[in-house]
Amino acid sequence: MFLESYELTEEEKLLLQKVLDGEIAFRKIEEFADPLTAVKLRRLAIQEYAKLEFEHIQNFSLDVETVTKRNIENMIGAVQVPLGVAGLLKVNGEYANSEYYVPLATTEGALVASVNRGCSVITKSGGANVRVFEDEMTRAPVFKLESLDRARKFYDWVKSPQTFEQMKEVAEKTTRFGKLLSVKPFVTGTYVYLRFSYDTKDAMGMNMVTIATDAVMHLIEDEFGAHPVTLSGNMCTDKKPASISTILGRGKTVVAEITIPQEIVKETLKCTPESMFEVNYSKNLLGSARAGAMGFNAHAANIIAAIYLACGQDAAHVVEGSTAITSMELTKYEEIHCSVTLPALPVGTVGGGTGLGTQRDCLNILGVSGAGDTPGINSRKFAEIVAAAVLAGEISLIGAQAAGHLARAHAQLGRGKF
Numbered sequence: 001m002f003l004e005s006y007e008l009t010e011e012e013k014l015l016l017q018k019v020l021d022g023e024i025a026f027r028k029i030e031e032f033a034d035p036l037t038a039v040k041l042r043r044l045a046i047q048e049y050a051k052l053e054f055e056h057i058q059n060f061s062l063d064v065e066t067v068t069k070r071n072i073e074n075m076i077g078a079v080q081v082p083l084g085v086a087g088l089l090k091v092n093g094e095y096a097n098s099e100y101y102v103p104l105a106t107t108e109g110a111l112v113a114s115v116n117r118g119c120s121v122i123t124k125s126g127g128a129n130v131r132v133f134e135d136e137m138t139r140a141p142v143f144k145l146e147s148l149d150r151a152r153k154f155y156d157w158v159k160s161p162q163t164f165e166q167m168k169e170v171a172e173k174t175t176r177f178g179k180l181l182s183v184k185p186f187v188t189g190t191y192v193y194l195r196f197s198y199d200t201k202d203a204m205g206m207n208m209v210t211i212a213t214d215a216v217m218h219l220i221e222d223e224f225g226a227h228p229v230t231l232s233g234n235m236c237t238d239k240k241p242a243s244i245s246t247i248l249g250r251g252k253t254v255v256a257e258i259t260i261p262q263e264i265v266k267e268t269l270k271c272t273p274e275s276m277f278e279v280n281y282s283k284n285l286l287g288s289a290r291a292g293a294m295g296f297n298a299h300a301a302n303i304i305a306a307i308y309l310a311c312g313q314d315a316a317h318v319v320e321g322s323t324a325i326t327s328m329e330l331t332k333y334e335e336i337h338c339s340v341t342l343p344a345l346p347v348g349t350v351g352g353g354t355g356l357g358t359q360r361d362c363l364n365i366l367g368v369s370g371a372g373d374t375p376g377i378n379s380r381k382f383a384e385i386v387a388a389a390v391l392a393g394e395i396s397l398i399g400a401q402a403a404g405h406l407a408r409a410h411a412q413l414g415r416g417k418f
């Protein structure tokens, strides 16, 4: 449609025509052109296909050479998500011990304002105490055994310390950083699932554990003769809500808490500790139980999604993060004690999307970009800040619902009605 209007070299025009004619597949364009040109030609082909002219997606500052090798296939451009900050947020963690501006990428009006309000409450109340309790990334292949008797023998073999040492040696040969921590077998009929848990240091670790477990899977096949059905048998469980992840943990298991004096609740949240307790109890606990929800929180996923988008995390892991539990209890000093427990928070400060320019900028705001001086401390620091930010979001939203302000806030900030 616009072919004649494009400013292309003769060679590019020829290539584009071949793409449009189906002679060159989208994913093969890089074989005939440099990465930036390949992205442009694919985008123009989509314009032709969809009969439209893009105004925005061609505008980006990404390093195409790198991202097309590590982060994306069939690239045509980039989408932008507005970025805001909430804070300062005071965090009293083992790894994060300061006040932070938290970067949040979202299109939901009122979200940043809400987290900002929660940060203000937390910081005025002395800061959120945060601790990481578990730190393990998992991958669980499934094996098919010939009989129940073989399955039983396999189960015992896997549990023997000698086998574990063998597996550990093979797994750790594939990575400079990853450490195999445990292998837990689970049986279903004659299928045996092995849940491998690794310390992945500053990486979120899914590529790392997949590569390491693949190597061990071959060892198992050679040594025991168990038939591997698939490298991921869903007992991991990656990117699906699952009780196993909420019980045993996946990624970081983190808890954040704060005790808020009554005056701060009244002044900043416009409600009372009692009304917040009532909302949390009836909504996050009873309501979630009645609904059969796996998350006992108000909107942990909102904060996690916004930080993940800003900081180059795998957005699909919001699923695991959404299983948080929010508790609110009245103290005898007329304060309210609030906590969030995040059983499964996969995060990393190296690898995946953390190296992209804008995402790295956001990690830098928090002082957690890249590898820590001691491997692992940056990702734990990051996890503590995420947990404190989730606590801020929970406090503000529960406060707004206790005050009856939810609809008003979204009418004002989500629809621009002031």
Ligand SMILES: CC(C)(COP(=O)([O-])OP(=O)([O-])OC[C@H]1O[C@@H](n2cnc3c(N)ncnc32)[C@H](O)[C@@H]1OP(=O)([O-])[O-])[C@@H](O)C(=O)NCCC(=O)NCCSC(=O)C[C@@](C)(O)CC(=O)[O-]
Pocket (backbone or CB within 6 Å): 108, 110, 111, 112, 113, 114, 115, 116, 117, 118, 120, 268, 269, 270, 298, 299, 302, 393, 396, 397, 400, 405, 406, 409, 410, 413
């Ligand atoms: C909107 C507020 C914060 C107003 O809150 P407010 O108390 O009426 O506002 P305020 O003007 O008195 O300001 C109080 C503080 O809020 C912050 N604040 C206030 N306005 C802004 C702003 N424009 N930009 C940045 N920060 C802002 C800021 O920290 C400020 O302190 P200050 O800086 O003045 O000392 C409040 O009503 C609120 O938090 N509402 C809840 C909104 C929310 O949490 N939305 C999240 C999404 S809801 C959803 O998606 C999930 C849901 C609801 O379906 C889940 C469920 O089932 O529950």
Ligand SMILES: NC(=O)C1=CN([C@@H]2O[C@H](COP(=O)(O)OP(=O)(O)OC[C@H]3O[C@@H](n4cnc5c(N)ncnc54)[C@H](OP(=O)(O)O)[C@@H]3O)[C@@H](O)[C@H]2O)C=CC1
Pocket (backbone or CB within 6 Å): 174, 175, 176, 177, 178, 200, 201, 202, 203, 204, 205, 206, 207, 208, 209, 210, 238, 314, 348, 350, 351, 352, 353, 370, 371, 372, 375, 376
């Ligand atoms: N493969 C899969 O099944 C899945 C993949 N993903 C994707 O995986 C990616 C994330 O995987 P991930 O393994 O985290 O990242 P990457 O594979 O992108 O990079 C991680 C690697 O960085 C190196 N590294 C350098 N410094 C450190 C350090 N301080 N701590 C830890 N590692 C360090 C390690 O290399 P080395 O090990 O060589 O020493 C590590 O394996 C994301 O893009 C995600 O979307 C998501 C879900 C499933």
